[in-house]
Amino acid sequence: MSQLQSLRGMVDLLPVQTRRWQAVEAVARAHFRRSGIEEIRTPLLEVTDLFARGIGEATDVVGKEMYSFQDRGDRFCTLRPEGTASVVRSVVQHGLLSQGTQKLWYGGPMFRYERPQAGRQRQFHQIGVEWLGVSSARSDAEVIALAWDLLEVLGVSGLELQINSLGTSEDRQRYRSELVDWLAARSDQLDPDSKQRLSSNPLRILDSKNPQTQKLLAEAPTLLGALSEESTQHLQLVQSYLADMDIPFRVNTRLVRGLDYYCHTAFEITSDQLGAQATVCGGGRYDGLVQQLGGPPTPAIGWALGMERLMLVLEAEASANPDGAAASLTATCAPDLYLVNRGEQAEAAALVLARQLRTAGVSVELDGSGAGFGKQFKRADRSGARWTAVIGDEEVEAGQIRLKPLLIQAEEQQVDLKDPSSVVAVLQTNT
Ligand code: ATP
Numbered sequence: 001m002s003q004l005q006s007l008r009g010m011v012d013l014l015p016v017q018t019r020r021w022q023a024v025e026a027v028a029r030a031h032f033r034r035s036g037i038e039e040i041r042t043p044l045l046e047v048t049d050l051f052a053r054g055i056g057e058a059t060d061v062v063g064k065e066m067y068s069f070q071d072r073g074d075r076f077c078t079l080r081p082e083g084t085a086s087v088v089r090s091v092v093q094h095g096l097l098s099q100g101t102q103k104l105w106y107g108g109p110m111f112r113y114e115r116p117q118a119g120r121q122r123q124f125h126q127i128g129v130e131w132l133g134v135s136s137a138r139s140d141a142e143v144i145a146l147a148w149d150l151l152e153v154l155g156v157s158g159l160e161l162q163i164n165s166l167g168t169s170e171d172r173q174r175y176r177s178e179l180v181d182w183l184a185a186r187s188d189q190l191d192p193d194s195k196q197r198l199s200s201n202p203l204r205i206l207d208s209k210n211p212q213t214q215k216l217l218a219e220a221p222t223l224l225g226a227l228s229e230e231s232t233q234h235l236q237l238v239q240s241y242l243a244d245m246d247i248p249f250r251v252n253t254r255l256v257r258g259l260d261y262y263c264h265t266a267f268e269i270t271s272d273q274l275g276a277q278a279t280v281c282g283g284g285r286y287d288g289l290v291q292q293l294g295g296p297p298t299p300a301i302g303w304a305l306g307m308e309r310l311m312l313v314l315e316a317e318a319s320a321n322p323d324g325a326a327a328s329l330t331a332t333c334a335p336d337l338y339l340v341n342r343g344e345q346a347e348a349a350a351l352v353l354a355r356q357l358r359t360a361g362v363s364v365e366l367d368g369s370g371a372g373f374g375k376q377f378k379r380a381d382r383s384g385a386r387w388t389a390v391i392g393d394e395e396v397e398a399g400q401i402r403l404k405p406l407l408i409q410a411e412e413q414q415v416d417l418k419d420p421s422s423v424v425a426v427l428q429t430n431t
């Protein structure tokens with residue numbers, strides 16, 4: 001029978017990777033706790049209309065990347081392609097905005113039908129932050145700092161923060177017609193994709209990866225030029241707060257976000273380690289979205305960070321800098337104690353002891369091979385455990401076992417097999 005494979009673009013995380021992911025997630029969780037941000041978990045499956053309304057029909061995500069189907073009750077469902085629309089839906093549905101500002105984070109899988117390549121999958125994972133009910137330029141800077149500092153705590157270097165303003169919807173309308181006029185007069189120089197976007201979503205042309213289009217755009221009118229005074233001032237304030245925090249940034253007037261609901265501040269954090277898929281984190285302000293999804297008018301800002309791309313950056317960082325913070329995140333976790341055991345009575349006694357020690361908080365690797373002592377000792381050495389203990393039938397008869405230090409400087413100790421607390425005591429005094 002032919003062997004089954006995971007779907008294209010759907011990737012398994014094997015234990016060696018999960019270990020690293022958990023370390024990164026733990027750092028993120030602690031970072032959010034320190035920052036007064038609480039976790040929200042929403043379903044992976046939502047009604048298709050949420051994304052059609054919340055992201056916009058003209059975007060790539062809704063237009064061609066969604067996993068949508070009808071369920072057995074004929075409901076139109078979509079596997080979430082991003083987190084923001086779901087978080088807003090949930091906050092509105094549960095009336096959380098009546099309790100004031102919501103500072104939330106989420107993490108988990110997202111689904112987009114894209115062409116898989118390094119840093120681009122069909123099931124990928126994001127960690128994201130959403131602040132609802134805040135409108136000040138200072139909150140923009142604070143939210144950007146949250147992303148920047150998380151990457152810094154993780155030990156990532158070679159990052160660049162780019163910011164831009166998308167202005168108000170009036171600013172964008174004004175700019176859109178200016179840009180369309182300008183580009184329409186030069187449409188013979190546009191790539192086919194961009195030509196199509198001229199009518200559907202012209203601002204996305206700014207984001208085109210086509211080199212010739214990019215060259216043409218260098219001459220095009222910029223969004224900054226079309227900003228109202230209020231929008232210009234907001235952007236300037238964000239810049240001055242970032243400067244106050246010593247966070248380096250570059251204004252990129254061609255930075256637009258893929259999703260329709262953004263306004264004012266938009267930003268991306270890119271890495272020089274990622275090639276074509278350089279954006280690790282992207283976000284911005286989306287003041288219109290809550291209302292668009294049926295909630296009260298509520299300003300909001302957020303970002304989402306791609307875990308797969310972050311892990312690629314961390315791995316590059318760890319090999320370039322083996323003593324840095326990123327490298328320590330990728331270190332393996334060894335057990336406290338490796339239990340070598342052989343013989344009928346000994347194996348039963350080892351099973352009991354391993355269980356007692358684990359419930360007492362000690363991490364124990366119980367050798368289950370039944371192999372000779374020599375082989376088991378070799379495995380104990382390789383396991384990275386700090387201690388090992390041998391249980392043979394002799395030890396069971398005597399009721400005593402010997403704890404031997406493996407990777408640490410300590411004395412060998414004899415302890416009572418029937419008294420796991422004495423084993424715990426030895427392990428704890430010699431950490
Ligand atoms: P891109 O231009 O790379 O497609 P995007 O603008 O579609 O990115 P967002 O919707 O802003 O991406 O998502 C935020 C982050 O999630 C991205 O910066 C990236 O790190 C990650 N991401 C997005 N799509 C994928 C994907 N298909 N596979 C892996 N990571 C992704």
Ligand code: MG
Pocket residue numbers: 258
């Ligand atoms: Mg995309």
